[in-house]
Amino acid sequence: MNNHHTPKEQEMTNMDHDTSENTAPTEDGKHPLFGRIRSFVHRRAHITPGQQQALDTLMQKWGITYSPTLLDFEQVFKRSAPTILEIGFGMGETTEKICLTRKDENFLGVEVFNAGVGSMLNRIENSGLTNMRIIQHDAVDVVNHMIPLESLAGIHIYFPDPWQKKRHHKRRLIQSPFVKLLAERLKTGGYIHCATDWENYAEQMLEVLSAEPLLQNTADGYAPKPDYRPQTKFETRGFRLGHSSWDLVFTKK
Numbered sequence: 001m002n003n004h005h006t007p008k009e010q011e012m013t014n015m016d017h018d019t020s021e022n023t024a025p026t027e028d029g030k031h032p033l034f035g036r037i038r039s040f041v042h043r044r045a046h047i048t049p050g051q052q053q054a055l056d057t058l059m060q061k062w063g064i065t066y067s068p069t070l071l072d073f074e075q076v077f078k079r080s081a082p083t084i085l086e087i088g089f090g091m092g093e094t095t096e097k098i099c100l101t102r103k104d105e106n107f108l109g110v111e112v113f114n115a116g117v118g119s120m121l122n123r124i125e126n127s128g129l130t131n132m133r134i135i136q137h138d139a140v141d142v143v144n145h146m147i148p149l150e151s152l153a154g155i156h157i158y159f160p161d162p163w164q165k166k167r168h169h170k171r172r173l174i175q176s177p178f179v180k181l182l183a184e185r186l187k188t189g190g191y192i193h194c195a196t197d198w199e200n201y202a203e204q205m206l207e208v209l210s211a212e213p214l215l216q217n218t219a220d221g222y223a224p225k226p227d228y229r230p231q232t233k234f235e236t237r238g239f240r241l242g243h244s245s246w247d248l249v250f251t252k253k
C-alpha cells in the first residue's frame with residue numbers, strides 16, 4: 001500500500017478536520033461540518049426476507065465491521081490491486097455491473113441502508129463477485145478513520161441524496177471539508193467521480209470540487225458520462241421525462 005503517513009500522522013490530520021464538538025453555526029449561517037454531515041436519515045424502510053437473510057448470514061463473509069482503525073487493503077482483499085471507494089451504493093445495481101467489468105480492481109462500498117446492504121450482499125453471492133467488500137456505517141466516519149491517506153485509486157459517489165430544500169443543503173455530502181478528506185485519501189492521479197440528477201447539487205459539486213486545491217477537473221466543467229458507469233433505470237426514466245444528469249470527474253494532482 002502506498003501510504004506515506006504513519007498512523008500517528010494520519011491521526012493528527014484527522015484531528016485537524018475534526019471539529020465535531022463545535023456544531024454551532026458560524027456567522028454566515030453555515031455549520032462547521034468537518035466530519036459531521038448528517039447526510040442520511042435512519043429509515044425504517046421495508047426489507048425483504050431475502051435481504052434480511054443476507055444481512056444475517058453473508059455480512060461475516062463480505063462485510064467489514066466499522067472500527068476507527070486504518071484498513072490495510074492488501075489484507076482485506078487478499079491481493080494487491082487498485083482500490084475504489086464507493087459511498088452510498090443504494091441497492092447496488094450499478095456497483096454490481098461495475099465490479100463485474102472491472103475485476104482487476106477492489107471495490108469498498110459504504111452504505112447505511114439495511115435493505116441496500118442486504119441486496120448488495122445477494123448480488124455479490126449471485127454474481128460470484130470476489131472484488132467487493134462492504135462497510136455498513138456512516139461514510140464520513142469511515143473516510144475519517146478507516147481509509148489511509150493516499151491509498152485510493154478512485155472514489156465513486158453516484159446520486160447522493162440531494163437534500164433539495166435550502167435549509168437542508170448542509171446535509172449534502174459534497175461539501176468542502178469532506179471533499180478535502182476524500183482528496184487526501186486519493187493517490188496522486190486517482191479520481192473522484194460524482195453524478196447527480198439535481199441541477200443545483202451539480203452546480204454545488206462543480207464549485208466545491210473545482211475549489212479543492214488537491215484536485216483538477218478532467219473536463220471543462222461537467223464530464224461526459226464515463227462508459228464504466230451504467231445508466232440507471234432511474235436516469236433512463238428521467239431522460240424520458242426531459243430530466244438530465246451530470247457527471248463530474250476530477251483527479252488528484
Ligand SMILES: C[S@@+](CC[C@H](N)C(=O)[O-])C[C@H]1O[C@@H](n2cnc3c(N)ncnc32)[C@H](O)[C@@H]1O
Nearest residue numbers: 039040088089090111112113138139158159161
Ligand atoms: C439517493 S441514494 C443513491 C443510491 C445509488 N448510488 C444510486 O445511484 O442508485 C443515496 C444513498 O446514499 C446513502 N448514504 C447517504 N449518506 C450516507 C453516508 N453518510 N454514509 C453511507 N451511505 C450514505 C443512502 O443510504 C442512500 O442509499
